[in-house]
Amino acid sequence: MGTLARIAWRNLLRGWRRSAVVLCSVSVGLFASLTLVAWAHGLLAQIVQTAVATRLSLLAVHAQGYQADPDVGRSLGDGGRALAVLLERFPGAQASPRALGDGLAQSARQSAHVTLVGVIPEAERRVSVVGDSLVAGDFPLPTPSGVSRALPGALLGSELAEQLRVGVGEKIVLHAPGESGLGAFRVSGLFHSASPDFDKSTVFLRLEDAQRLLGVGDRVHEIAVALDDARAQDRLAEFAKEQLPRARPGEALEILTWQEREPRLASLLDLMSSTAWVAYATVFAGMAFGIANALLMSVFERIREFGVLRSLGLQARQLIQLVLFESLILTVGGAALGVGLGVAVVEVLGHFGVSGDAFAGAGTLSVGPRVYPRLESGDWISPFALALVTAAIAAVWPAVKAARLRPAEAVRHI
């Protein structure tokens, strides 16, 4: 075994140019696919993170049927307070009740269709990214009592403000369906999140102002929940599904994770892992032909040598082992090089990030300003498994060719 491996190694060194070309093709292929997979992981993570931190949340509690038909009438009583308090008993959980509704924002110059989001600013800061995305002003403060001409505040997405051509301190009018759905507001602040779509269509109001505008009294439509450790999401969902119906037996609740609310986005994550395998398989399939070709050439060049080895008593299966060793050294060596390079480059890119500008305004799948490529453990382990399979497959034809040589003819081959 050791001598066969030594012969294989020295044979590869003897034809070092050809070996180097094959080794490089394997490593470049692996490097490229690994980097691509890391980029896709980072991109998708960023999309999910942006979506969860803006319009979605890790977990949302609604009145039954709200997800399918978000009518303002499908709401939760008690301002969602009892449910929010209960949810926050889960370790690391923060809950923010939201009153939601469609509306129209109008300035002196322009109007735009918007989503009205009534929140308790202190609670919302802990759940969404908006509090960290302020570029001017802040969430609206409570309207001072006794000041008859004071207008309630509204926090606008920067793109919406641009569209309406308003700034902080300027007045807008918000319309909502229903009898009480009209009110003047003063822009209290602007935010700029990673999602242009969100920034273009969202107006944050104080919860009581939104409830008044939407005509829903003390009711809310959603309790958005965030977690310190997102990995505990499934346990939180179990906790919520078990505890909340008990706490509010009279209310039919709908408790959904972000994956249940956005199954297409969630399926993208699942697709990612299979896409990685497809990428590797494609690269290795292409490489298998290259390796087989190089090995076959090498076999043809060494027919006499193989004849000598066979005449000395080397078994056909040992000759197959020899060719397999050569294939293994090339493929696994190339894979190690490619993966090593790929991991190093991804590590650097993952640290500094890559501009996500190319994806700005990509509709609902918004990406942050920077994408951070990253690899998961299986991403670099699986290429080695595939490398072994490829080495074996690529070596089959040349190895069988070598093993089938007739020693009497091979030994006199010129």
Place this chain on the structure above:
Amino acid sequence: MGEELVLEARRVTKVYRAAAIETVALADVDLVVERGEFSALSGPSGSGKTTLLNLLGTLDTPTRGRVLVAGRDVTEMSDAQRSDLRLHELGFVFQSYNLVPVLTALENVEFVLLLQRAPRSERRARALRCLEELGLGELVEKRPNEMSGGQQQRVAVARAIASEPQIVLADEPTANLDSKTAEDLLDLMERLNRERGVTFLFSTHDPRVMARARRVIRLVDGRIASDERRSQ
């Protein structure tokens, strides 16, 4: 001359078929080689020398007839069994030396012992002993491309005898060597035959080899035309 039979060919016929053409390379050849012989197969090109050597060396199988090596019929053996037989009972020396180019002289000799699964220390010692006995002690770490033709052929002889085979089959071993080197090589093989009792069967049309051989079997058109034994 000993009486133990090392090789036997019983009515051996070899027919090559290419497309619709059949070529009879050997026809009903009967031959026995006894232990300790120093014999040569001679004859003009195409007479069947190499074909017979291949059949006796189990590198090829006869179309008809039987070949026995050390009393064992190889005709019905599997490829693996024939490989095993070559490994333990037969040694080969080729016209073009045919050393494994990526191995050193020592590794080339050691390789056969490795295939025989000899313990590491034993195979190294045996390989070194063979090389030194053949005057190649200085070349153990050299690769074939660093040696002359004569040196390579001597290493090939060392490789052939290292496994202590029943017989060494040498196909035109002097064909690529100059006169002096060829004579030296023949001296060496004669000495191995005389002192260690190594049996040699050459395929050759080199008169120098035939002059040294104690038995010359002449083949013409795939048949044995004469079988001359000489006393020395």
